[in-house]
Amino acid sequence: MQRSNYRRALAGVLTVAVAVAVAACGSSSSSSSKSSSKPSSSAATSGPGAGKPPIVIGDKNFTEEYILGSLYQEALEAKGFKVTLKGNIGSSEITYKALTSGQIDMYPEYTGTLLTAIAGDNKPPTSAQQTYTLAKAFVEKHGLTVLDQTPFYDSDALAVTKAFAAKNHVASIPDLKKLGHSLKLGGAPEFATRFAGLVGLKQLYGLNPTFVPLAIGITYQAIDTGKVDTFDAFTTDAQLTSGKYVLLSDPMRVFGFQNVAPVLKASLVNTEGPAFAQTINQVSSLLTLDAIRKMNAAVALDQQAPATVAHQFLAANGLA
């Protein structure tokens, strides 16, 4: 009597252990092919990318990068390439390190950031093309390369509220100098150490603000609540469409030229075949300022998932 109970219990333990193990294995293999969420996945099993080595794309830690990562991922998958997206990795410095250490194969980077934050080249280039050429020359020394740059550019810019601009009579960055150390300037922590950031603002414009480190997502909240007077915004920010803010002009071009170019392991261009670079360049060529602003708005204002927005854009342009 007692004995049969024990036997049943033991059988139970074993059954559960086996069931859990099988469930874990089964579900892990079925989901391991996918690490990002995406609607109505159109991943093709045929096409020029079929059978090519899998690619790991990374992206940095803000809305526009999530969209870019999803755009390249889905366009490549539609051509049969096997792609994993590692989203939201971190700042440029961290994401670039993920690329050079082999954690990822490619990520979308801004040409000016590549030059200043990564290469440490602080001589402001005079054109977008010059920036691209210099950035390309730098990464090629490190076994990397860049594909075509996008038509749109997303440069950093200092933003103030309309009220602040009127009260203090500021329209350009040099106008901030008179506010001295009482000026509270917000930005991501890495802004403090970049030339296209605090370093350049000090050198080129003689600013000496109090720096307030901010997480990227809370900059507009910080200026609305008065925590900062001005902050490091992006020219493609959806919030700028509200008309509440003014971007200060940058006559000495401390923020440089910031078109996007995917930076990747140079060997990928050969191992993945010609359709790889063609597909990516095709996507990049479609990314005008208008297109990226509307996609940013769909994510930042309408709260749609980056992958959903990327899918709609690619589908409309016959690339999904």
Add this chain to the structure above:
Amino acid sequence: MIALAAGGPVIPTFGGGGSSFTCERANRLFCSSWLSRNWGPVLWPALRQHIVLTLIAVTIGFVISTTLALIAYRRRWLERPVLIITSILYTIPSLALFELLEPVPGLGLSRTTAEVALVSYTLLIMFRNTLTGLREVPDEVRDAAAGMGMGPLRSLLRVELPLAVPAIIAGVRIATVTVISLATVASLIDNEGLGVPILTAISNEVFKTELIAAGALAVGLALTADGLLVIIQRLLTPWTRAA
């Protein structure tokens, strides 16, 4: 300078424009429209990945810690070193452990890294519970088993382990709930699970629906898993109810 595709890109309306997103644009506290739009593409895959991450970690942790506990049950000297090592693992802050494992060759930003860290947090709990459960089997019961002619292995499998089931499952419950919570942090290095929408939502300055929804899912998952384990325990140990 920069070649544009002929005629420029086709820019779709992205879900119908502003009027379809009144709740989202007004940044209300909770938008059910967001939930229905994002369940399929965002939340459901994240929840599924979270369950897989948890199942793998708890299963591997269970196998390792039960094996160690069974050995330590027979070989007492093993208990101290295992306790010391698993206690040290348990006290490392999760964020630090993920960052420490990331540069290790072969790990990197991967699910493996996440699992190594998650498993390490389950070991102390399950090892100690299993060992305590086995030790608490009354000597008379062990003697009775021997008296009935059972050898040490039969006694372990048929008498001691079944009696230790409530303690073992209590350990599995704590480990499971711990892993479900820690796996949200694991998304910093392994971009999957409920931590992904939670991290996205945290960096969102105004819109809170995603944070609320993903947070509620994580809590709900922990409660459900705990409830299921209670049921499993009851099924495994019918004698505890009969009394």
